[in-house]
Amino acid sequence: MSEIIEYKCPACAGKLEFDSSIQKMKCPFCESEFDVESLKDHDNALENQKEDDITWETNAGGEWNEGETAGMKIYTCKSCGGEIITDSTTAASKCPYCDNPVVMSGSFSGDLKPDYIIPFKHDKAAAKAALNKHLEGRKLLPKVFKDQNHIDEIKGVYVPVWLFDADVEANMVYKGEKIRRWSDNNFSYIERNYYSVQRDGNVRFELVPVDGSTKMQDELMESIEPYNFNEAVDFQTAFLSGYLADRYDVSAEESIERANERIKSTTEQIFASTVNGYESFKKESGNIILSNGKAKYALYPVWILNTTWNGNKYTFAMNGQTGKFVGDLPVDTSAAAKWFAGIAAAVTAICFGLSFLIF
Known part of the structure; x- marks a missing residue:
């Protein structure tokens, strides 16, 4: 047949x-x-095209040495459930994430020991200055955000981060389109040509971060990236003195899905950037094969400020190494209404003036 x-x-x-x-x-x-x-x-x-093949080796973190955790304490937040680790000399009176009181729950034990830590380079004064600069010129900002009392509540926290390394082999197929336009005395013409565009290659990923805390929003943590891992050092408990450390509640295995999303998205962006010379193009198919995937466990420095306005919580964060500052701001609705009313009045006055000139 x-x-x-x-x-x-x-x-x-x-x-x-x-x-x-x-x-x-x-x-x-x-x-x-x-x-x-x-x-x-x-x-x-x-x-x-093959199916995506993505597997990981997640033996991140190590065992604590005898006596290394002596003096390390855990504070538990009864509101959000966060567990904060610190040394015996640092008092944790409020949760850095929800600002509610925390209580001592005992000595620290059990968790994996971080492989690396990036020490704080910016102090609380720098974090305050960054917040003030972030608030400058915000006419519609509620007054509560300019209150010095809120600025004093900035807290330095080491956030747990899983770092993923991997080699990626990818194959992508795109459909590209080229368009030629011309005209004569009678008609306009459009000629469309379609092309099959194939891309194969390898990409090496190192230290792709996924935060290991459900209390720290992924979007917020990722928005203060990147960190310079060249300044990371082997973990020592001495770096925790004067700061808080969030206890991870998302394991390396549970972080793989987010790591895969970040690696796959970046790989597709890299390959798409090589498709040039077409009016438009779109991906038709593609696959990613990951090998030599490994994870490390590190602590990254973050300055955090939480405050509430009209029942909504707002979190600000600053990269404790680079000083990058981010955070959403609320709008004072009464001030906004007056501002928009003023704009509307100005527009009406301009229109009236134009009408007067016309007549």
């Missing part, structure tokens, strides 16, 4: 037919034309 091979139009997905007059495959719907060999190569590229 002979096999009937059907080709779909890459432009509109209609069924292609062979046109003997031009010796090409032609779409009866959009009238696009394709030579047979190009279609075969395109279909073969799509058919030979």
Whole structure:
């Protein structure tokens, strides 16, 4: 029995037919034309795509040495459930995430020991200055955010971070489109040409961070990246003196999904950036094979400020190494209403002036 091979139009997905007059495959719907060999190569590229293969080795962190955790205490927040680790000389009276009181729950034990730590380079004074600069010129900002009492509540916290290394081999197939336009005395013409664009390559990823705390928002932590890992040192408990450390509640295994998302997204961006010279293009298929995947455990320095306005909590964060500061700001609705009313009045006055000039 002979096999009937059907080709779909890459432009509109209609069924292609062979046109003997031009010796090409032609779409009866959009009238696009394709030579047979190009279609075969395109279909073969799509058919030979493999499934993503992403596996990890997650032996991150180590064992504590005897006596190393002596004097380390745990404070538990009864409101959000956060567990904060610090040394015996540092008092933790409020949770750095929800600002509610915390209580001593006992001596620290049991968790994995971090492999690395990036020490704080910016102190509380620098964090206060960064917050003040962040608030400058915000006319619609509620007065509570300018209150010095809130600034005093900034806390330095070491956030647990899982760092993923991996080698990635990727294969991508895109459909590119080139458009040529011209006209004569009678008509305007548009010629569309479609191309199968293939990309193969390897990418090395190192130290892809995923925060290991459910209390620290992923979006907030990622927005103060990057950190300079060249300044990381082997973990020592002495670096915790005067600061708080969040106890991780997301394991390395549970962080893999987010690591995969970040690696896959970045890989696709890198490969897409190599597709040039087309009016437009889109990815038709692709696969990623990950190898040599490993994880490390580190603590990253963050200055955190929480405050509440009209029942909503607002969190600000500053990279304790680079000084990068981020945070959403609320709007004082009464001030906003007056501001927009003023804008509307100004626009009305301008329109009236124009009308006066016209008449």
